[in-house]
Amino acid sequence: MTTALFIVVGSRGDTEPSLALIDALLRNHIFAHVHICLQSDYAHLVPPSPRLTVHLLPFSTKTFQKVMIKDYILTRLRCFFTRQPFDIVSFQLHCISAMVCDIVLPSLSSIQSVAAAHPPSLVLASSLAANLASTLADAHAVPAVVLNLQPNVPTSAYPNYMSSVANASLAATEIAHLQRHPASVQKESPAYRATYDYEFHSTSRPVVNKLRATLGLAPLSAEQLADVLYGRYPRVHVINSYPAQLVPPGKDWAPGVHHVPALADEYEPAGWDARKACPRVAEFLARGEKPVVVSFGSTTIQGFEKTLSRAILHGLKEAGVARAILLRRAHGDIGSHQLTKKAADGPWWAKKVREWATGMVNLAMWLVWLKPQAELLEDAANAGRDEELRAWAAEHMLECTEEPQYGWLLQRCAGLVCHGGAGTVFAGLKAGVPVVVAPILGDQFFWGPLVQELGLGAVAGPNLQRADGEAFAQAIKTVREQDVRERARAYAEEGHKMEKGSDVAAMLLGKIVASEEGKYLSDRTGQAVNREAYTYSR
Secondary structure (H helix, E strand, O other): OOEEEEEOOOOHHHHHHHHHHHHHHHHOOOOOEEEEEEOHHHHHHOOOOOOEEEEEOOOOHHHHHHHHHHHHHHHHHHHHHHOOOOOHHHHHHHHHHHHHHHHHHHHHHHHHHHHHHOOOOEEEEEHHHHHHHHHHHHHHOOOEEEEEOOOOOOOOOOOOOOOOHHHHHHHHHHHHHHHHOOOOOOOOOHHHHOOOOHHHHHHHHHHHHHHHHHOOOOOOOHHHHHHHHHOOOOOEEEEEEOOOOOOOOOOOOOOOEEEEOOOOOOOOOOOOOHHHHOHHHHHHHHOOOOOEEEOOOOOOOOOOHHHHHHHHHHHHHHOOOOOEEEEOEOOEOOOHHHOOOOOOOOOHHHHHHHHHHHHHHHHHHHHHHOOOOHHHHOHHHHHHHHHHHHHHHHHHEEEEOOOOOHHHHHHHOOEEEEOOOHHHHHHHHHOOOOEEEOOOOOOHHHHHHHHHHOOOEEEOOOOOOOOOHHHHHHHHHHHOOHHHHHHHHHHHHHHHOOOOHHHHHHHHHHHHHHOOOOOOOEOOOOOEOOOOOOOOOO
16 A cells, blocks of 8 residues: 655645645545644644544644744844844745754654654655655655745756845846746856755754664765755655746756646635635625735734734725735734724823833833834824724724635635735735735745736835835735736636646656656656656656
8 A cells, every 4th residue: 555654844835735735646546545744733724534644743833933033033133243234034044944953853753653653655745844754765765755835946047045135036037037038048157056055954964864873874964965955865856836937947957856836826625615614704705896815824923013004004095905804813913903092091190101011012122123113102103093094994804813715715806915925926826816925034035026027916015024004005006007917817827727736746746656766757648748837857
């Protein structure tokens, strides 16, 4: 009996594409059974199936958030005292390295117990668990596949967008040029490949080799660790899943690197019913014209909920949006309830206590973030305007904590305001919806400028924390223009002509397992796979 072991680590944006792929694997009978190891806070997303078994990892999203906050404070302090500029993209790369070494890799023993009890024919893993997959593949002598939900493998065609904010913007510009002029000669620079995560390999190597030793495996060099992520390591394949309409696959990728379309841009779990899962959203959609959706997914925005709430509501109102849906999340509860309310009448000493408490909180925030928090200083000045924004929200906007599937929701909407996570951007564009991106971390500083360069969206800058109401208003006005909406519709029409990414990936995985060494790949009819359409094969 063929069994797959799938290790899913990261956010909801990593989990749902993995579940879409598992659905395709079981539906197409590629595997008889799948064992999935994932974080407990996403276990509720797994649809029930007798052929799917869930194993909980010994950490959660909150564990990652603690590491990120700690690293953020230490990095900010280091930059402050060394007078070095703070780059949010390179910071995230450092933070990912810490998460992998401190949280992900130590979970090997619990995952190995699952593999020992249920010997896999294939080990799959999301990006953060790549070294777990290669270690288990070596231990059990089976192939492994690392699933990237964006073009993580470096190429000499454009800078690696995870190396700095500047390179993210430059990569977007160069890719947009390639997409607009596909017949032009592609200028390649070997230096682009050198801008990747050497820090990651050097930091994780001692931890990886210590774990390999517990399984009786030989240590790996830094080059071999890089080979795991770049599709050059024996028995390890890498699948990059994203729309080729946005980013062309790298022509200099190794033979073990493959490309498939996005996995979950239309994903709906089996048995999912909008009337049960999100009745308020379904009712709101049925009552009038298509709304604009505001959602920042699992992004942590604690500490500036009030300024962000004020900016978003101002932007929607000034852009003339008639109907909107704001999806609230526990990681940063934004909405009209965050806005300043008129102070209630009371004794003079109550006002003094409020002023003193506000000053103490502002001082604490200043110490943590190393800059004054404008939201506390502006409360009094914005009280009147906030009353107007609250009144506008009550009339024009639905605010709720329901969790509708993007694949279902966005095709019923007219626009999307988000943080620029890859999966969210893919889902919006697949639905023909232009996207406003207010980035805050890593790859979001790439996807935002890219959709703007391609005329499929706009950026509310400079970032999610500092974008004001005028920035959101201008970006929302831009995506409501006729030419932008037409380009988004044309993008979606072209995307719907392509085969589902989850089905393409499922068939590819079946052939990797069926082939003793994975040295050939073919499509369902036995013909060579089109390199330009789907995958770069051996």
